[in-house]
């Protein structure tokens with residue numbers, strides 16, 4: 001048996017092991033994300049920005 005602390009859970013945001021100072025999250029970033037969800041569902045957190053898919057308009061025959 002490994003020395004696991006009782007009540008060790010995973011971050012509800014990303015699933016990583018939570019840190020005691022940020023619990024129940026793993027980092028301040030996930031803490032902010034969860035907070036933002038509380039503030040408003042429409043609020044978007046600029047944490048993960050998806051790149052716009054470029055049009056595949058360069059076909060080589």
Ligand SMILES: [Zn+2]
Nearest residue numbers: 011014026030
């Ligand atoms: Zn996390």
